[in-house]
Amino acid sequence: MATPIGGRSYLFARPPVLRGWAAVGSKREGEGPLGGEFDAIEPDSTFGQKSWERAESFLHHKVLELAVAKAGLSYADLRAILAGDLLDQCTGSTFAVRELDVPYLGIYGACSTMAEGLFLAGFLTEGGMAPVAVSTASHFCTAERQYRFPLEYGGQRTPTSQWTATGGGAVVLGGEGGSGPVLLGGTAGAVEDLGIKDAANMGAAMAPAAAATLGRFFADTGTVPADYDLVVTGDLGAVGSELLYALTEREGLQLRGHHTDCGLLLYDRERQDVHAGGSGCGCCASVLCAHLLPALAAGELRRIVFAATGALLSPTSSQQGESIPGVCHAVCLAAGEEDSLWK
Amino acid sequence: MATPIGGRSYLFARPPVLRGWAAVGSKREGEGPLGGEFDAIEPDSTFGQKSWERAESFLHHKVLELAVAKAGLSYADLRAILAGDLLDQCTGSTFAVRELDVPYLGIYGACSTMAEGLFLAGFLTEGGMAPVAVSTASHFCTAERQYRFPLEYGGQRTPTSQWTATGGGAVVLGGEGGSGPVLLGGTAGAVEDLGIKDAANMGAAMAPAAAATLGRFFADTGTVPADYDLVVTGDLGAVGSELLYALTEREGLQLRGHHTDCGLLLYDRERQDVHAGGSGCGCCASVLCAHLLPALAAGELRRIVFAATGALLSPTSSQQGESIPGVCHAVCLAAGEEDSLWK
Numbered sequence: 001m002a003t004p005i006g007g008r009s010y011l012f013a014r015p016p017v018l019r020g021w022a023a024v025g026s027k028r029e030g031e032g033p034l035g036g037e038f039d040a041i042e043p044d045s046t047f048g049q050k051s052w053e054r055a056e057s058f059l060h061h062k063v064l065e066l067a068v069a070k071a072g073l074s075y076a077d078l079r080a081i082l083a084g085d086l087l088d089q090c091t092g093s094t095f096a097v098r099e100l101d102v103p104y105l106g107i108y109g110a111c112s113t114m115a116e117g118l119f120l121a122g123f124l125t126e127g128g129m130a131p132v133a134v135s136t137a138s139h140f141c142t143a144e145r146q147y148r149f150p151l152e153y154g155g156q157r158t159p160t161s162q163w164t165a166t167g168g169g170a171v172v173l174g175g176e177g178g179s180g181p182v183l184l185g186g187t188a189g190a191v192e193d194l195g196i197k198d199a200a201n202m203g204a205a206m207a208p209a210a211a212a213t214l215g216r217f218f219a220d221t222g223t224v225p226a227d228y229d230l231v232v233t234g235d236l237g238a239v240g241s242e243l244l245y246a247l248t249e250r251e252g253l254q255l256r257g258h259h260t261d262c263g264l265l266l267y268d269r270e271r272q273d274v275h276a277g278g279s280g281c282g283c284c285a286s287v288l289c290a291h292l293l294p295a296l297a298a299g300e301l302r303r304i305v306f307a308a309t310g311a312l313l314s315p316t317s318s319q320q321g322e323s324i325p326g327v328c329h330a331v332c333l334a335a336g337e338e339d340s341l342w343k
Numbered sequence: 344m345a346t347p348i349g350g351r352s353y354l355f356a357r358p359p360v361l362r363g364w365a366a367v368g369s370k371r372e373g374e375g376p377l378g379g380e381f382d383a384i385e386p387d388s389t390f391g392q393k394s395w396e397r398a399e400s401f402l403h404h405k406v407l408e409l410a411v412a413k414a415g416l417s418y419a420d421l422r423a424i425l426a427g428d429l430l431d432q433c434t435g436s437t438f439a440v441r442e443l444d445v446p447y448l449g450i451y452g453a454c455s456t457m458a459e460g461l462f463l464a465g466f467l468t469e470g471g472m473a474p475v476a477v478s479t480a481s482h483f484c485t486a487e488r489q490y491r492f493p494l495e496y497g498g499q500r501t502p503t504s505q506w507t508a509t510g511g512g513a514v515v516l517g518g519e520g521g522s523g524p525v526l527l528g529g530t531a532g533a534v535e536d537l538g539i540k541d542a543a544n545m546g547a548a549m550a551p552a553a554a555a556t557l558g559r560f561f562a563d564t565g566t567v568p569a570d571y572d573l574v575v576t577g578d579l580g581a582v583g584s585e586l587l588y589a590l591t592e593r594e595g596l597q598l599r600g601h602h603t604d605c606g607l608l609l610y611d612r613e614r615q616d617v618h619a620g621g622s623g624c625g626c627c628a629s630v631l632c633a634h635l636l637p638a639l640a641a642g643e644l645r646r647i648v649f650a651a652t653g654a655l656l657s658p659t660s661s662q663q664g665e666s667i668p669g670v671c672h673a674v675c676l677a678a679g680e681e682d683s684l685w686k
Binding site for chain 1: 344345346347351353394396397422423427429430431432433434437438440441443444445446447448449450451452453459462463466467469470471472489530531532533534535536655656657658659660663665668670672
C-alpha cells in the first residue's frame, strides 16, 4: 500500500524495480546529442511502412519489444501494458499492441503519458499486478498531419513551436526479481488552464501545470529541488522552461540550476532546426529511456524527479477557439531503494 | 493488495465501496425504458452550449458533480478523477474537469472506459489513493460528426449500426466510511482484432474481445455465468450479442439467459430508431449508474459482471483501410462484500 503524503503525493511501500527499458528514434533523434544512447535509430522515418500512422505503430511496437527483451521477459510474463499517444483515439498504441495478447489499459495524457503510466503502474504493481509495461511513442509526420498542416503544405513554424519527436520509450517494471532503478512515488496533477490559445506555443500552455504539480510534489514531500540530482520536465522546451521558472520563483521554489527539460536534451537547438525544442509523447519517453534511466542504473544520477507535461487540446477544440488545458504528472525515480529520502 | 487469480484476474483484498454515482441523459435516453431511473434528463441536447463538443463536456461535468454530491463529498475530497471519452484527444473529459482542481488521470478505452476506469480505480483505492471518481460521457452529435457524417448530411444508417448515447455516468469509490455496492475485482483484456472493417458494425468488431475477456474471467475465477445475477456487456447491441453467444458457446460457456447488453437496455429498439442498439462511452456508463448500481444497492441484484467493450478505431485508421481492434475489461460488482463468491 502506498503512503499518502501531503495532499496529493504517494510513496510506494515496496517501490517497483524498473527491470528493463528501451528507446527508439529516427534520423533527427539519432543526430541529436543523445543519438548514441538510443537502443535503436532507424534513419528511414517510414520504418518501411505505407503510412505515417503505421510507422508510428511500428516504432511503438519495436520499443516495447526491446524493453521486454532487455527486462529478460517475454510478452506472456506481462500482466498489462499501459500505453497511449497523441493520435486520435490513440491508434498508434492500439495498433502496436493488437498482436501481443497482453491486457491493454489505454491512457491519455498527451505528452504526460509516460509519467501518468509510471504513476499508475506503481499502484498496479504494488497491488499485485506485475510486471507491467508502460510505453508511448510519437511521430513528427503523424502529429503534423493531425495537429497542424500537411507536410506538403510547407508551412512556416513560429519561434515558440516545438518539434514532435519521432521516437518512443518503454519501461517494464514490477514483479519478483530483477534489478534496476526504482519508482519511489509521485504526484498526479490536476488540469490547469490559464487561457493560452496559441497551439504553436505548447510550452506556455503546459508551464502552469508543471509549476502546480512540481510545487505540490515538493510541498507534499517536504523536499526542495536541490535534494535531487535533477528535476526534469518534458516537454516545455525553451519557452515553457523560462515560464516555469517565472511561475515557481514567485512561489519561492528555486528550480534554476537543478532543472532541465527533455525537449532541450533531445535535440541541439543551435544545430538542429527545432525552434523551442522537442515535444511529443515520444520525446520525454525516449529521453527517459535513452539517457536518464541508464544514468540512474549506472549510479551517475541517484535521485531524480521526472515530471511530464501534456497539452490536452484537440484540433477541434482549437478550431472552436478554446484555450489549451495542460496537465503534469511527476514521479520520483532513484538508483536504488537506499537512495530514497524517506527511508 | 489484490490477489491475482488465474492468469489475468484480480480480487481486491479490501473491495472499495461505490459511495455514489449518477447518470445523466438527454431526450432519447429519457424516452427509453430506463428514462425514469436517470438522475437528470436534459431534453435539450445542446445543454445550452454553443457547440456539441461543449455540450458533451457540460454533460460530463454535470454527471461528475451529481455523483460527488450523492457520495456526500466535495471535489476537494477526491484524490483523482479517472475519465475518458470518444472525442479526439479526450477533450470531452479534459474540458469537463479543467475547473475542478482534482488530479486527472486520463484513460482511453473507447466504450470500455467505465470498466477500465473501475478496474484501475480498484488498484488506486486499495493502494491508498481514495476516494476517486470514474466518469465518462458521449454525445450522439459529437460522435456522428467525428466518426461518421455531419448531421446535416442526413446519411442513411445500416441495420448493424448503433446509436451513440447522449449520456454519461460517474462513480465515486473508495476511502473510509460510506456504504454501497462493492467492487470485488476484475479482468483486464487484451486487444482482439479478427479483421472486421465495417465501422457501422461495432458489435461485430467488439464481440471477440468480449468473448475473450469473459472467457478469461470465468476460467480464472472458477465460476460460470449462472453464479451471477447478471452478466452485462456494453455495448455490443443486438448483432454483437448474438456473435458473443456464438463465440462463447464454442468454448462451452453458456451466457444466453444470464446475459444482457447495455446497448439493448438503454433504448427500446421497437419504438426508438436505434437499429442494433445503443453505444458510446455514455451508454454502458449511464446504464450502470441509472439502473444496475441502484439495483445492487437495493439488493435486487446481488452480484453482477460488468464487461464493457471498446472499438479502438479512429476515422483515420478506417480511412486507411485498417481493421477495427476491440478491447473488453470486466469488473465484478456485488451488493455487499458478503455477496462475494470468494469469501
